[in-house]
Amino acid sequence: MRRFVHHIVVLCALLLCFMNSAVVLAKNKMEGVRVWPSPDSTRVVFDMSSKPDFSYFMLKNPLRLVVDLQGTQQAKYLPTVPKKHKLISKLRYSKPKKKNSTRVVFELSGAVKPVIFALAPTGPYKNRLVVDLYSTNTTSRSADKINAKKRTRVADRDIVIAIDAGHGGEDPGSIGPSGTYEKNVTLQIAKRIARLVDKEPGMKARLIRTGDYYLKLNTRTARAREKRADFFVSVHADAFSSPGPNGTSVWVLSLRRANSEIGKWLEDKEKHSQLLGGAAGLIKDTANEKYLAKALLDMSMDHSMKTAFQVADEVVKELRSVSKLHKKKPQAANFGVLKSPDIPSILVETGFISNPREERKLNTAEHQQKLASAIFVSIRNYYKRNPPDNSLFASLKNNTPVKHKVKRGESLSVLASRYGTTVTALKKHNRLKKNTLYIGQILTIPKA
Template identity: 80%
Template sequence: MRSIGKISGMLLSVVIMLSTVVQAKNDIEGVRVWPSPDSTRVVFDLSAKPDYSYFMLKNPLRLVVDFDNTSKVDKLPKIPVEHRLISKLRYSKPKSSNGTRVVFDLSSSVKPVVMALAPAGPYKNRLVVDLYATQTSLYSNDKSQAKKRERLTDRDIIIAIDAGHGGEDPGSIGPSGTYEKNVTLPIAKRLARLIDKQPGMKARLIRTGDYYLKIHTRSTKAREKRADFFVSIHADAFSSPGPSGSSVWVLSLRRANSEIGKWLEDKEKHSQLLGGAAELIKDTANEKYLAKALLDMSMDHSMKTALQVADEVVGELRKVTKLHKKRPQSANFGVLKSPDIPSILVETGFISNPKEERLLKSGNHQEKLARAIFKSIKNYYKRNPPDDSLFARLKEPGQHVVKSGESLSVLANRYGVSISALKKANQLTKDTLYIGQVLTIPKA
């Protein structure tokens, strides 16, 4: 009898355990809304991996997200005015008694992207809802969008500044809990202020607040802003606290060739990248080959410019902080992929190093880093201004005193001018120079 009682007790325990499992629920622990100029992201923080489904409704426009076996959070956040895509978040009757239904009341047509994310860094399980306004493609051939840049004089040189990471993506995290995204944005804003104070230059921030941007959209935004140059600000990290110092990165040749191939396959991008040249080669049998030649030249110019600026940045950073790499490095960073805009990525230091984490949080150090980057970009464009820019008009012919070992070819290469231009500017009939001779250096 005792054996039977013991077995019955064990069965009862199993039944209770099974009942507990059946009744166990996932919990929505919080809901966060991230501001963004072009989209809205809503994040549901959950205690376990979400089991969910969603669908769209019209008249009025709504997105409905169903969580199975999930309890709701007490209060949903109010939607700030900058979220023009969503007018309200609210609950509705769930499809099952143990579920939760959240309704997004929409103010305009959207494309939803819904995805579950596993725990990472400071975050637990999440369900992320990205809403993108439906609009004409960025690469549309629509004439209203394919406006050509008017030929201006004395225009500003546009510098696009990308603060790495943001929103749901914190980037690397320092030993004391500092998020990379909270370091890159202040440095980017300081750099923007310095650029905007410089006559003939204008800054355009790719990310102006704490929100997420996809990697491939960052160079697209720079192109929309008609940027002459693109600089992305980051902070490095390693699995141990030892490594330290800043570094500067440019696009690798391997990645460059890959990106040219992608642009060639997408004919809609030809007109956007090649401008008026695309109209000349349109509908011809050789369009792809001519487009490749133009893309190759564009990429070659971008990579040369980026490398020259990167050299300058390394030299200026050396004056204000320790260097991790003494020369510019090349890599396959997605943010550097644009074939038509010279681009660099600056790792301002190792946030995983306790000392550098403290420095990167310091306003004084952030200002030094911003000034080093600003000075490098300004110096490059003062020597190599776009023809239609204010910098070009203000640039006066320079002078050079010939030193031992210098020749016309050496000086022509140094100043980016032709030998014939040097001879013409100085009324030279021979290639011979003498030490101490003063030469006028024409505009490049």
């Protein structure tokens, strides 16, 4: 019996040693490498079989980023880098310091700020190592920021609409039953909205994302500000764990999130300058600066939220003829992309990509165009009624005679008071010999 127990103990010890050696010999595997382009950055994604153990450092003369992946088997090949990637000229392997590891060298064409992190498995992706390279050559971006701060009045200017296609690049968004990526649908609809906006005299579109690449939420709103947008619309497609839910919905910033963002802006001195313009230099380092900034920010946020809700209400009405509504009124939420205190912003969920029927519709050019048209018409109609003072829309409105249809109980004196004119001017402009009006009569209102 003792001998039998001894054999069992020896066998278990051998088995344990074998298991330990297997762990030692086990390797992570680099299963693929993907490169994502972006106007101001480049993202490189390493698809891994398990969680990566990594380190990195920079080298000069020439500029290089070196990434070491411990206990990792390298992929058979690294992708060639297209010319549109201005930050990386080449990806290559180099001899690692440790055995059973992989060293990847990024040959850089300019100064960059690397941001490197691991991502856990989600959706269609396994473990990943993400390398984001941001250009530190901020000449063009600084110029945009300077221009954004210059609020000079340009007569008959275009109303700028910033259009944000949700998700992108490594972030596919929701995925439909047949494999449709939300990021592709949103970009197609956003481009259709942009084309409609650009065709309208007095309006100009600015796409936040023009291709298949990832942008942070903060970057999206910052770009809208840099482009001096009057309005910001973010396009998305909804999803649920079951295929049943369907329909469109429109979202605006919640009051709770708005108050949170106001607090953040007040703590940021650079934001004070954006709000106060030239006055910031006069009251700098005084106790009054923060209070004045808060007053202006409160007014700006109040205007933005009112405008956003009114446009959102218009969009809901227009979408009724295009699609079933999931929410019959605009909804308030804490979405990160809806947080600009100075830019009216809405988010449109164009349908449930998790619903097979809506997924098919969202993939058709006809339905995409109907959705784009509904969103565009709503924004255009709002600004035709409420144009910024220095815009072409305002100029056209001022030169267009105001018509009024007489209702029960209205008189010339009532209308003169309402429109800021006189009874004499009303009679002269409409060639009236008497003060009597009749219901349904159309009057042309003279300018005040």
